[in-house]
Amino acid sequence: MSLRLKILELAKKYQEEMVETRRYLHQHPEVSYKEFETTKFIKTKLDELGIPHESPLETGCIGVLQGRIKSDRVIALRADIDALPMDEEGEAKKEFFSKNPGAAHCCGHDAHTSNLLGVARILTDLKEELEGTILLVFQPGEEKLPGGGKLLCDTGFLQSRNVDAIYGLHTSPSHSPGTIATKEGPLMxxxxxFEIEIFGKGGHAARPHEAIDPIVLASQFVSSAQTIVSRSVDPTEPAVVTVGRIEGGTAHNVIPGSVKLWGTVRTLNSETADLIASRLEYIVKGITDGAGGAYSFTFNKGYPAVNNTPEETEHVVREMQELFGEETALIMERPIMAGEDFSFYQEHFPGAFFFVGSGSDDSESTYVWHHPKYNVDDRFFQTAAPLMASLALRKD
Ligand SMILES: [Zn+2]
Ligand SMILES: [Zn+2]
Structure with a gap:
């Protein structure tokens, strides 16, 4: 039997287990950097498989799976394990709702974790045919800056292991089970x-001439900030500026003293992000200076862009096609602007990130990531597990 057929059979054999594990994790979500019970759970599962593990960070861990075929080859497979600080909704997943109030797996990291544990099981069964070392990276804190991926890279653990390539995946509610989507170059x-506070001068709503109205200044800022993408950024360069939260004032007849704004900037490279940061500050300075107000401005750099190396991307696409057929691998035309801290690994090692279809109407799993009704179709595992396992095994 070919190695790929064996992988597919094992993935079927462990389907129920992966589904059950995901439901268990779904019921016991823990937010970024607080994944203590989740980590214990993962370690117990690795112990059961006889896979030694290391803990370079307080939460999360790295399973070190040694193949029987001696080689220097080191492949890392990464799953993020954290949940979001939110409550969830939805009929389809009612049976296994979060038991931890204020925490929910609404980004599918429960499925990523369960999948990588399934892959660990498949690869353990295929140890005789496994070459070199497979690092099973259970990473904490993907959802929160500075990013567990960054913290892990800062420890130098993976660098000391001379990783040849790293692969990571994400559930995708906009793709059907049985398919993947990816592209080389910028993917995410x-x-x-940014956080801004605009200081004016408070006063009576009927005597605006005696006040400096920060609500008017904030409104001007929000509108002007929209010209950054259209007037300051190269039109061929993707960029987003969104003010997501604005807070100021207490009553309809009071001019408040200050207004706070919070927003996000999405780009595909750090130069564009720097340009936008400086334009944002120029604009808020110009508006507040002009009115005699003042401001504070902070810009927090998030994750770099996910950037897939050509060889590893091709490997993902080819393995998918070998396993499931030509048409199952979709090559995306353009990147999406959501972020992922997988990008930190890619600053050190060649690697590819890809989306695995997890959305269908029957399992109510087409809601976008971070939606309270977000769900993952169980069939996700039948693509994700064999593909990940296949990437770890050398077949030529
Ligand atoms: Zn997320
Ligand atoms: Zn996510």
Missing amino acids: GSPDE
Whole structure:
């Protein structure tokens, strides 16, 4: 039997287990950097498989799976394990709702974790045919800056292991189970955050001439900030500026003293992000100076853009096609602007990130990531597990 057929059979054999594990994790979500019980759970599963593990960070861990075929080859497979600080909704997943109030797996990281544990099981069964070392990276804190991926790279653990290539995946509610989507080069955006406070002078709503109205200044800022992408950024360069939250004032007849704004900037490279950051500050300075107000401005650089190396991307696409047929691998025309801290690994090692279809109407799993009703179709595992396992095994 070919190695790919064996992988597919094992993935079927462990389907129920992966589904159950995902449901268990879904019921016990933990937010970024607080994944203590999740980490214990993962370590217990690795212990059961006889896979030694290391803990370079307080949460998360790295399973070190040694193949029987001696070689220097080191492949890393990454899954993020954290949940979001939110509550969830939805009929389809009612049976396994979060038992931790204020935390929910609404980004599918429960499925990523369960999948990588399934892959660990498949690869353990195929140890005789496994070459070199497979690092099973269970990474904490993907959802929160500075990013577990960054912290892990800062420890130098993976660098000391001379990783040849790293692969990571994400559930995709906009793709059907049984398909993947990816592309070489930029795949996902770089998300940065800004926080602004505009200081005016408070007063009576009926005597605006005696006040400096920060609500008017904030409104001007929000409109002017929209000209950054259309007037300051190269038109061929993708960029987003969004003010997502604005807070100021207490009553309809009071001019408040200050207004706070929070926003996000998405780009595909750090130069564009720097340009936008400086334009944002120029604009808020110009508007507040002009009115005699003042401001504070902070810009927090988030994750770099996910940038797939050609060889590894081709490997993902080819393995998918070998396993499931030519038409199952979709090559995306353009990147999406959501961010992912997988990008930190790609600053050190060749690597590819890809989306695995997890959305269908029957399992109510087409809601976008971070939606309270977000769900993952169980069939996700039948693509994700064999493909990940296949990437770890050398077949030629
Ligand atoms: Zn997310
Ligand atoms: Zn995610």
